[in-house]
Each structure stands twice: as structure tokens, then as C-alpha cells.
Amino acid sequence: MLIVFGGLPGTGKTSISKTLARRRSAAYLRIDAIEQSIKNAGVLRGEVGAAGYSVAYALAESNLVLGQTVIVDGVNPVETSRRAWRDTAAQASVRLVEIEIICSDRAEHRRRVEGRSSDIPGHRPPNWASVIEQDYEPWDLPHIVIDTAKITSDEALSSLERHLNLPTNGVINDRSTGLDVKRIAANLIATDVAVARQFYADFLGLDIVMDLGWIVTYEGGGQSFPQVSVACDGGSGTAVPMLSIEVGDADEAHRRALASGLPIEYGIVTESWGVRRFHVRDPFGNLVNILSHG
Secondary structure, three states: OOEEEEOOOOOOOOHHHHHHHHOOOEEEEEEHHHHHHHHHOOOOOOOOOOHHHHHHHHHHHHHHHOOOOEEOOOOOOOOHHHHHHHHHHHHHHHOOOEEEOOOOHHHHHHHHHHHOOOOOOEEEEEEEEHHHOOOOOOOOOEEEEOOOOOOHHHHHHHHHOOOOOOOOOOOOOOOOOOOOOOOOOOOOOOOHHHHHHHHHHHHHHOEEEEOOOOEEEEEEOOOOOOEEEEOOOOOOOOOOOOOOEEEOOOOHHOOOOOOOOOOOOEEEEEEOOOOOOOEEEOOOOOEEEEEEEO
């Protein structure tokens, strides 16, 4: 997995990304450290420019192909660098998670920038004027946004680990006032519930755990957190699917769907956000998104 952090200096991304890397035993690539090392080497006549990021792309891919999780800590300010990280993940055939760290409280952000010192020898942190004048382009693809003006670093880490479907090592968000949601089930309308067996049992391999005649519940053997997605687009210009079902191997699922004569409406493709997927219709006409992560 490739986890890429971005955000202006002073938002808190180094603290969060470094702690996440330590908890996950991940390779940690800090752009500031790489750029300062290049400057210290004295081999450049001008500015470092994109050299630091180019080195980081190569280091990330070298670790990813070995099966190592890589966490990148950088401003990641422009679409060019973000696209390069997507290409790096695609070349290594791994899942990409993009995280933007912001601080919506301008006064707090300025206080952090003006009050911090560098832990990298020779590195001079930017001042407030250079931070607000930074060429920072808006993100144009879906990504995680963490606002450190509204939650603590511990709360941010807990949120990220839940999103990544990783253990939280006992970290509990004591400020949460939400209900204890155990399970979320999709209820699909059907005129004949028995017709569902071919798609949900025979094709997907789900087990029937409840059959009351008027409702049949299918269940898989995997473990995941309860999730609800709200979307205005299905991604890549597709329709919003009724269901998203993650499988171990999307290509194998696609092969079986074709062999079964199921109506494929999109894919199979590897998307820029790191999933491989296709869309298929169930017997009731519901659009189902079948996907797997790298």
C-alpha cells in the first residue's frame, strides 16, 4: 500500500504521518529530508526543484515491489506530483491512499508555522509569508481530508486507521458520541427473492444466513468495518452503483461473470484511485461494483 500525505507546512502532517509509519512498521519517506540531503551533497547548481520528489518516487517503488507499505510525507502541492504518485502505485500494483492535512483555523495555522523549529539539520522551515504564497493547487480527485483545527492528532490517526481497515492497537476515540454500529445491511427490492441465489450465492459465493421466505440474507466470510458511501458519481463518469462488493481478485470475478453470461456494464479497469473493478447487473437490475485493492 502507498499512503501519500499532502498539505501546507504547519498543518500537522509530519506528526501524523510519522506516527502512522511507526505503528505500521512502514517505510517513511519525508520530502523535506530528501531535499535537504540533496542540498547538502552540493551537486546542484540551482534549486532542488522536483529532484526531491523524483528520488522519492523511485525509493517508494523500490519498497512497494518488496511488499512494504510506504508512507510519504510532503506538501505534494501540484497535480503533477499527485499524478506521479498514482503512477507509482499503478506500476507497483498496489493500493493508493491520498490524504490531505489542512488547518482551517488561520490563526492557529500561523501560530504553528511561526512557533516551530526544524528537526532536520540544515533545514530552515518556511515562514508564514512563504506558506500562504505557496503554489498549492486544489485536489481534483477523491481523497481523505483531515482538519487538524477540529480534531487532535490521536483522533486523526484513529480515523485514518479505520479508513484503511487496519487495527487501531486499542486506540479509542473517547470523544465519540455516535452509536455503536455493529453492521450495515443493504436491502434490495425484489419481486422473487429466490432469483437472487444465482448471482449472490452461485456467482459471489455468499452463504445464506437467514431465509424467511420474504427476505433472504446473504453473508460473506470476510471482516470489515460498517460503511455507507454517499456519491453523486460512480467515478470515471460511470453511474453510481447500488452496491460495492470487495473481492480478493477482481480479474477472477470478472472471468466468472463473463462465463456466467452476466451483463457487464463497465470494465474491468484499474482506476486512478487504486482499485481494480468492473460493474455488473444483478438479476433485479441493480448496478453492482465488484472491486479489489492492489
